[in-house]
Amino acid sequence: MTRATIKDVSRVAGVSIKTVSRVLNKERYVSDDMRQKVEEAVARLNYHPSQAARTLAGKRSFQIGLIHDNPSPYYIFNMQAGVGQRCREADFRMIVQPCDINSPGLVDDIGALIDQAQLDGIIMTPPVTDVGTALAELFRRKIPVVRVQPGTDLTATSAVYIDNVQAADDMTAYLISLGHRRIGFVTGHGNYFASGQRLTGYRQALQRAGIGFDAALVFPGQFDFQSGTAAAEALLALDQPPTAIFASSDDMAAGVLAAAHRMGISVPGQLSVAGFDDTDLAQVVWPALTTIHQPIRDLGYAAADLLLEFGETIERRQLPHKLVVRGSTAAPSN
Structure with missing residues (x-):
């Protein structure tokens, strides 16, 4: 036929x-x-x-790049799913490129990807979003770019994002409403602007409730399981340990849960644990995590939608977050 x-x-x-x-x-x-x-x-x-015919007929390759450097496989999976869905709707191909933002060859690697695949545009996810040298190279090449959750040069490109400050405030306020006053907080990796924003939200909620900020209750994390475990071990070893721990990602919250189980601490009976992202991991751990739903898949879809408009105007889209209450939080036992 x-x-x-x-x-x-x-x-x-x-x-x-x-x-x-x-x-x-x-x-x-x-x-x-x-x-x-x-x-x-x-x-x-x-x-x-025919993809080849479309390419020959115009000035486009019908391919876009998704660049990431993120330790969470759950985050990347959902981001790819969102971007991929919008690309399929427009008959575009998504090329995913992991990278290391600390690599001295980062800019050259991005340039090589653009040249080899003849990309029509780039989506950058955090922390790549805020690498100035990479942005400068994309601007030099005049290639369309959309950033997910940027923390710098907010008006330089189109972007999609959530309100990290308000989201962390909402979770902290919820824990306070349960009766918690000593709330541990595990920050994210320092390369991510969202880490500082979520810490700001935590402190903001404490201040509004008249609870003094205690630096001993804040432990640095890396947005991964191992750092969540280390944070829990340190916080729970304090003379006055917290009755709740709010981790800045579900991966770290899962590490907190594992440490608590290993130490014989009942969750949520003796310790409440909360996360951030609402990835698939949040529902497979036990007990299931109370967390902030960050619409990662929708962020990916919105980023691709903005990029595929190929317009000259800069547009910013804020997507809503949501507090999701599950079995890992309760009122403090004392």
Whole structure:
């Protein structure tokens, strides 16, 4: 059977080839009636556009890059899922590139990726979002870029984000409402601006409740399981240990849970534990984590949606977070 072509779609739909192309490329300003005719013709003919032909016909490769340096596989999985979904809708290909922001070859590696794949745009996730040399290289190349959760140069590029300060404030306030007054806090990696923002939210909620800030209750983490375990061991060894520990990521909160179980400390009977992100991990640990739902998949989708507009205006989209209460938190036993 002969493979259908764009000319066949044009003939069956009764519209121009240019209109078919605009519909297939998800361009705006196509009437609903025209779009429906083209989509019905595509379905009837089982038409699939040739990626090579699309590339040759225009100035695009129909490929975008997702660059990350994140220790959480759960975060990366959901980010890829969101970006990938939007790319499939637009018939674009997503190329995922892990990197090391501390590598002296970072800028060269990003440049090589762009040159080899002829990328039409880049999505940067934290902490890559705030690497000045990488941003400068993208600006020099005039390649479209969208950043997820940037902390610097906020008006330099389009971006998607949540309010980390308010999210951490919400969780801390919830723990205070349960009756907790000694609340341990595990910060994230220093390379992430979100780490400082979440600490600010924690301190903000304490101050509003009239609870003095105690630096001994704050322990540095790395956004991974191991640092969560180390933080819990240190905090629970204090002469006056906390009755609740709020970790800045679910991975670290899982480490806190593991340490508490190993030390024979009942959760939430003797210790409440809270996380941040609401990744799949939050529901497979025991007890399931009370956490902040960060819509990671939606952030990825929104970032790709902004990028694929290929507009010249800078747009910022804030997505909502949500407090999710599960079995790892309760009122303090004393």
